Amino acid sequence: MIDANELCLDALQALPDPMFIISESGRYIALLGGHDRQYYHDGHHLVNFHLNDVLPADKAAWFLEQIQLTLEKNALRIVEYPLAAEDVEGLPTDGGPEGELWFEGRIQPLPKPIEGERAVIWLASNITERHRLQNQLQHLSETDELTGLYNRRKLIAELERRFAEFRRYHHPLSLIIFDIDLFKQVNDKYGHLRGDAVLQELTELCAELIRDHDTLGRFGGEEFALILPNIRATEAATTAERLRKAIAEHSFQHIGNITISLGLTIAREDDDTIENLISRADEALYNAKRNGRNTYCQQL
CATH class of the missing domain: 3.30.70.270 (Reverse transcriptase/Diguanylate cyclase domain)
Known part of the structure; x- marks a missing residue:
């Protein structure tokens, strides 16, 4: 008989894009999926660290603001943002994409608190190529x-x-x-x-x-x-x-x-x-x- 919980976890781990679970205070609770090193770096070391521990102050503040806005709205929000491996403390830069990357973040509140804190799911999709093409088209139009x-x-x-x-x-x-x-x-x-x-x-x-x-x-x-x-x-x-x-x-x-x-x-x-x-x-x-x-x- 199939174990539904195990199947669900296997499916989440197989997600092509990384899915972060982040608390309201900015703690990385879990990271699932995102194993394709052509598009993503391995960020599993981030679990149990806080955004302020691993990101520059201005970027950490931006991520915390997006989490807070999503929780206040209590609905899915979609954002776009740049991030480079060099921005993330301790992130291995070998074997992953180089330079500044652009991501689409789909942020969804979780229905129940985790360890006493509200939390969100943050699904990050690499849209660097799409962003480059959009900029190129805009440049040509202007x-x-x-x-x-x-x-x-x-x-x-x-x-x-x-x-x-x-x-x-x-x-x-x-x-x-x-x-x-x-x-x-x-x-x-x-x-x-x-x-x-x-x-x-x-x-x-x-x-x-x-x-x-x-x-x-x-x-x-x-x-x-x-x-x-x-x-x-x-x-x-x-x-x-x-x-x-x-x-x-x-x-x-x-x-x-x-x-x-x-x-x-x-x-x-x-x-x-x-x-x-x-x-x-x-x-x-x-x-x-x-x-x-x-x-x-x-x-x-």
Whole structure:
């Protein structure tokens, strides 16, 4: 006759993903399953240790918070989190996956206390590959394939974020929109492949001339946008002139010199949306074109 308890324990031990039983105070009560060393390290030494004994303080606090939230809700919760073997004290690093891993944790309260404490089941599934693919897809959706810069969609999202900061905290915000003068002539004379190379070279040059927390992106075609947070009009004008001068003096491979025209604006208290900024920057850019190109204009 089959022993149901023994069968149940054998089934739990055979789980492909590790299942931890952890008390409310953070003590590892048991660990079942998770024997595939391609995806998991052997964590059986953790039993009877506390989270604070084996994890950095910030990570231990996060795990304890998730346990508490699950017990308060008294229902299944699902979380995602990174963890590396190096984060866990005493965990053998040989024979298991290397580097930071991503896990999906399915946390379920147990119906009865264990040794006087409430406890949860924490089933950890390695989702590192899924997480990598998600990040890759997100990067592709936000990036201009040719230049590697943010695309228009991501630029708009970033401008929205910075504009919200301006509205809430009154942090200065400037926007520059610029494009390459007579770029059609470059494509017509040298071909689109050379034109693409110019866009890439210009991108690299501009990236060297802006701050790390500025956001440069391709707005479309030969048009670019530069979001300048925490910077006032005079400093933004200095940046615009620095870009204009550097590009005008730079000799691009195969074609020589080109110039750009730039339009500059700042966020104002009476602006309702980012469309106000974009419209003013566009108008300033058109004024720069009308003024003979290779210059910048402001619309404040």
